[in-house]
Amino acid sequence: MTFLIPTRRSTLKLMASGAGLLAAPSIIRPARAADSVLNITTYDKFLPQDFIDQFQRDTGIEIRIRLTDDQGKQYNLLAAEGADPTTDIVTVAGHRISQFLASDLLQPLDTDKIANWGNLAKPYQGAPQLTTDGKVYGVPLLAGFEGMVRNTDYTKASDSWELMFDPEYKGMTTYIISDFLSITMKYLGYDGDYVEYVGKPEEAQAATNAARDFLIEHKDMVRKYYDGASEVQQMLVNEDVYVAQSWSGAASKLIMDGFPVELSIPKEGTYGFLYSFNLVKNAPNPEAAYKFFGALLANPDVGAAMVRQSGFASAFAGVDALLSDRERAAIALPEEQIARIQFFAEVNRDMKNEMIDKAVAEIKAA
Template identity: 70%
Template sequence: MKDFTVNRRSTLKLLAAGTGVLAAPAIIRPAFAQSKVVNITTYDKFVPQSFIDQFQKDSGIEIRIRLTDDQGKQYNLLTAEGAAPSTDIVTVTGHRLSQFMGSNLLAPLDTARLKNWDKLGPAYKGAPQLTVDGKTYGLPLLAGFEGLARNTEYTKASDSWEIMFDDEYKNLTSYIVSDFLSIVMRYQGSDGDYVTYENKADVAQAATDKARDFMIKHKDKVRKYYDAASEVQQMFVNEDIYLAQTWSGPAAKLIMDGHPIEISVPKEGTYGFLYSFNVVNNAPNADAAYAFLDAILSSPEIGAAMTRQSGFASAFDGVDKVLDDKERAAMALPPEQVERVQFFSSVNRAMKNEMIDKATAEIKSA
């Protein structure tokens, strides 16, 4: 399998292009062919309830959703189920695609079966994160980045990640440990995505250990480590924290809801990602899966609803014209900050995952 990286030009195109309540999780039963059912594993607030209701009415296909909050959980489930998966569609980030493909968990997307394929934003057709050996392995959904979120009423402006370690904000910050570790490595001048550390395990380990030790030293700044977007949103709303490393989506949602939050990309830079819907290899309801994918592409209003719920930038064409000024502003970045976003690569993921996971456990237990 040919691996891929994402250059700065494609990063800028994807970010520039992007500018209800979820269905209650249903129990996904053991896999067997059910032409009127589609089983989807996805994140909270990714599929609008209004779309679910209309799709089920028009198609007669029942949508069953299993919520997830972690790529690794999806991967482990599919791996355990092997050739008899219980889900038809999963939600994968571009930089994790090679891991799923390496275990033969995803099927190439037959775009000829999607009459609405042309309704993707131009920058997302053939997105490099989802293209391997000329084949497409997912329907682009939403793009985002890791940002510095701050309560503008209680914090000073800053263009550096250094503010997360300022004594002034002791016990007032929060982050996802594994995600922030990569950011800290970048802050320290190391490669937080491990691309340049291929076949350099000793260099990678030294850089990881340096970031780990720095985060342990500054644990007193952290109110709580979080995992789910709803946790960091609630901490901001309750004013339990003033600063956080967070995905752009949850922060943008707070801004759209009128909270005094700002999201920015500090001068040291950050990492971006692209979510996609992916058809599972041996999906028990492949026809229903394609009907679902084609329907969700059918209107920019659907993409706009997904953006309003998640806060992430849509991959669908025309969504920017549906969003209002406040909603567009919540996701807008100055050009110089867009330049600081580097999309995660799939290169050297095994080394990165192993070292990050080990360091994360050590930080939490310190």
């Protein structure tokens, strides 16, 4: 299986071998009785409907889904609910889990209570991104990276993010500003993850400003800034844009569907991330959550379905054998490109988020 895992060295070895508003809160209602329902906040296309239906039939537990496409909105909702959450399980990206933990919003998992924990791919069973002080805070699900996507019918091949700024494609590019700002910093030679800027706010601000000004200067390249995976997919399918920065899942799904796009990691590099299901502190239905985790890991067919729906690589063992050649090819990249992935770090997150949020607003306003 083509896996992205939370340590750079092991990630490269494994992979070389092979988010709009929250939905209406009324979707999640107070539980009828303890553990008779399970409230999950997750992304569209992450949970297969067949699995949900089967779990409900087998256990009598009703699954209620609240959709999100943004980590910040999910965090803000949990923080606002405080000690009385309406959600049992959330879907956290690895580079944001420290924020949830710092605010005491998640509880550690008792992996002995999770049936089939051993069905995770071995590197993920002790994923460093999900382990703090020896405690595990999530069930690894899917992994991916920020890639460059181009319509192969209308664009030339390129191994550089420079293609996003090529005048030939003026008005035919798109990206998520906050994500692409970090990539632009890397493209310009700065640290887009701000690890090098711990204790150096002035240096960090100068690097942020350089990327901000560069994107403002090339603002005429952009057809539209987008927010979610389905939006960039639609723009590519409609040929509204020819080149895009995209999460690997959205692009891989287009490749699986036979659309003429290429996903690549340019020579300047990119950032990677891991998604997990996480148990909320004071979750109203914890025992239902543990039953859910065990059922999720019981059959690699579920992992394969999640790959097909999301386009991201699975953290479950045995999935590779269930994928078609096209599906495997869609989530595989050459070794030299995989080596360009840098996983988001947990350090200096507050500085990064504050500076990027401010720069995004300034780019939009320019």
